[in-house]
Amino acid sequence: MDVKTLYTLVAIADRGSFAEAGNAIGLTISAVSMQMRSLEEELGITIFDRSRRPPVLTDAGLAFTSRARDLLTHWESMSAALKREAAGGVLKLGSVHTCVSGVLPLALKRLHQQGHRIDIHLTTGLTHDLERAVYRRQLDVAVVTEPEVPRLDLQFMPFFNEEFVVITHATTRGDSDKGILETTPYVR
Structure with missing residues (x-):
């Protein structure tokens, strides 16, 4: 799992579809789908209900997305602090x-x-x-x-x-x- 994958997950949650998320972050639908499939395999949970069109977040997916948002907030804060220190x-x-x-x-x-x-x-x-x-x-x-x-x-x-x-x-x-x-x- 990497930060880019978490950004992709949040983009899907915010935009409601793999296609819209892909457009927003510059990835193809297949690249977005592959990232999410790899994330599910790595975590051992089902993040999306793919029987619905477009796929929707499961309860586990919603909980994980909430934690991903928190993690990304901390990541951005830490990155900004490091950039400020580097500018010194x-x-x-x-x-x-x-x-x-x-x-x-x-x-x-x-x-x-x-x-x-x-x-x-x-x-x-x-x-x-x-x-x-x-x-x-x-x-x-x-x-x-x-x-x-x-x-x-x-x-x-x-x-x-x-x-x-x-x-x-x-x-x-x-x-x-x-x-x-x-x-x-x-x-x-």
């Missing part, structure tokens, strides 16, 4: 400083709210240092500014565009950011 772990994350105080906390909060149980080890640094750490597998992933020359041995996926602006004192003269930068001596 440690993420070694690198980030440039500007993201640590900006978009990164929001993204990490969203991950947590979605139920991901991840311990995050955060490293901050400059883009080229973080790239090197990912390449050396010291980090799993890094949030960086777009490099001038991307490394061919790493995969870069843009996910956010940030607008840069020029901020100056109110007395600074100029009609545009370009004009301000061209006419004001910033490097002395």
Whole structure:
């Protein structure tokens, strides 16, 4: 007996026929019938009264189907718990400083709210240092500014565009950011 056979049994009980159950779970009528015949032989009980069309559950079949539903509920609960645990772990994350105080906390909060149980080890640094750490597998992933020359041995996926602006004192003269930068001596 396996879980798929129990799902087939429950599908028959819910839909009222082998044909409808087969359509719902993607099996032929003969495959459904063979599964149920094998289940009956394995358990040593008659689950279906096949003298009726369509076959109907016997009293023993009804009792077994009820227990099968309980078992499948526990199975699904256990599977979901294992998947959640498997989704956990440690993420070694690198980030440039500007993201640590900006978009990164929001993204990490969203991950947590979605139920991901991840311990995050955060490293901050400059883009080229973080790239090197990912390449050396010291980090799993890094949030960086777009490099001038991307490394061919790493995969870069843009996910956010940030607008840069020029901020100056109110007395600074100029009609545009370009004009301000061209006419004001910033490097002395």
